[in-house]
Amino acid sequence: MSQNKYTVIPFGPQHPVLPEPVHLRFVVDEDKIVDVVPNLGYVHRGIERGCEINDYKRNIYLCERVCGICNYIHGMTYSEAIEKVTGAEVPARAKYLRVIWSELGRLQSHLLWLGLFADAIGFESLFMQVWRDREVILTLNEKTNGHRIHLETNAIGGCRKDIDESLAKAYVEDLAVVRGKMENLRSVFYKDSALRAKTEGKGILPKGKAAFLGAVGPTIRGSGVKTDTRMTGYEAYGALDFEPIVHEGEDAYSRMLVRYDEVFQSFDLIDRALKEMPEGPVLNRNTKFPEGAGIARSEQPRGELFYYVEGNGTNKLSRCKIRTPTAANIPPLVSMLIGNEVPDIPTIIHSIDPCISCTERFVQVRKEEN
Amino acid sequence: MPEMVKEVLKNLFSKPATVNYPFEKPEPLPTTRGTLTWDMNRCDECQDCERVCPPMAIKVFPEEKKVEYSPFKCIYCLLCIDNCMQQAITHATIMAAPDYKKRVELFEKKQ
Numbered sequence: 001m002s003q004n005k006y007t008v009i010p011f012g013p014q015h016p017v018l019p020e021p022v023h024l025r026f027v028v029d030e031d032k033i034v035d036v037v038p039n040l041g042y043v044h045r046g047i048e049r050g051c052e053i054n055d056y057k058r059n060i061y062l063c064e065r066v067c068g069i070c071n072y073i074h075g076m077t078y079s080e081a082i083e084k085v086t087g088a089e090v091p092a093r094a095k096y097l098r099v100i101w102s103e104l105g106r107l108q109s110h111l112l113w114l115g116l117f118a119d120a121i122g123f124e125s126l127f128m129q130v131w132r133d134r135e136v137i138l139t140l141n142e143k144t145n146g147h148r149i150h151l152e153t154n155a156i157g158g159c160r161k162d163i164d165e166s167l168a169k170a171y172v173e174d175l176a177v178v179r180g181k182m183e184n185l186r187s188v189f190y191k192d193s194a195l196r197a198k199t200e201g202k203g204i205l206p207k208g209k210a211a212f213l214g215a216v217g218p219t220i221r222g223s224g225v226k227t228d229t230r231m232t233g234y235e236a237y238g239a240l241d242f243e244p245i246v247h248e249g250e251d252a253y254s255r256m257l258v259r260y261d262e263v264f265q266s267f268d269l270i271d272r273a274l275k276e277m278p279e280g281p282v283l284n285r286n287t288k289f290p291e292g293a294g295i296a297r298s299e300q301p302r303g304e305l306f307y308y309v310e311g312n313g314t315n316k317l318s319r320c321k322i323r324t325p326t327a328a329n330i331p332p333l334v335s336m337l338i339g340n341e342v343p344d345i346p347t348i349i350h351s352i353d354p355c356i357s358c359t360e361r362f363v364q365v366r367k368e369e370n
Numbered sequence: 371m372p373e374m375v376k377e378v379l380k381n382l383f384s385k386p387a388t389v390n391y392p393f394e395k396p397e398p399l400p401t402t403r404g405t406l407t408w409d410m411n412r413c414d415e416c417q418d419c420e421r422v423c424p425p426m427a428i429k430v431f432p433e434e435k436k437v438e439y440s441p442f443k444c445i446y447c448l449l450c451i452d453n454c455m456q457q458a459i460t461h462a463t464i465m466a467a468p469d470y471k472k473r474v475e476l477f478e479k480k481q
Contacts, residue, residue: 054424057422058423058424061425125374135387139399142401142402145403146399146446152447188374191373
């Protein structure tokens, strides 16, 4: 043993349990974590600067590439922000279409995460089963607009595509199949002893601390705080009344249950939106250039997404600021890791659903000399 | 895990969910977005496709009456097809295959 009481273990940026590069330095006392120092900046891509160089209409496609998994919601929130600045009206049908596609994105993201989480705790058969069921949703994406992941159906002032009767029928039928398969797994997620032993009581984030540190999405809802950006009623969410799903466990297990229950909430929302969707046009052609500043907020699978855009009357934006949910969830992650043991690190890191390449934004703090 | 035994037994006797890729290829859907082709008999070199293309993968030369298209820059958003007034652009259902060089495809009008 060395003379020092504590050992520092570097974790990442390349590590088998990490889906994306993030560097965490763990200060450990034997097996117990005493302190964590996160270090970001390995996948910076300069997207905010790219948004200032591009034409503002082309930016939808750039913003959809901020995150691969929640791509649709990124494009939608950017379009919303531009629509607020230019005062463009979105047709009622397009609002419902945006809800359907947002929830479809949430479904595939949550199913991906449930599989990854099962993989992180070593439950391989559950991982394969969930990912096999996810393929149905990816095929629906492909039937809608031709790609498995990137939907790209957004436009400023509405949507580029419409859901016709045969596609709506495919949505209802295929999602019912996935719903049945996920329903069969309810006893596994709620009762399985191995899964519970690995996750219960791990990574505790108390209710007060979650709110204080500004956690968002399933991370804060797993700590018993009832908050959801969808409740602000953007797009057609105001017309589809629903309650955010909350679990009181404050640990990795309850964060998993929040996501599992949200899968069924998304099925319900898609079914309701398909039934209540009015007829009519889906796109109002926007003729104004953005002048002034505007913001838009929306609920991603991982939490609250925020866009700030500033235009100067030309076809290029003077500023586009993106704040993704994982940026807000990193302080709570550090707080929940402290006090746990080293073998639980993968479970706890996965429990916030980290999306590191979305998070990487460059902030330059200039210090004037003298 | 006894709840999963039923599914595991079912999987033993069912077809695999995956495709044995290099030997079998999955059938693309008719909506799948793939590489673009210009019908130069219809194209009037208006440069609309070049203007809307998000990754700037298209270059139109009106004087030489030719179109340069880079399948390696293309993100297959099909905005060019939506915006083409002459309906000169069509898409395949297969994306560009990997290559050693970032090649550019050339479409020229026959004189």
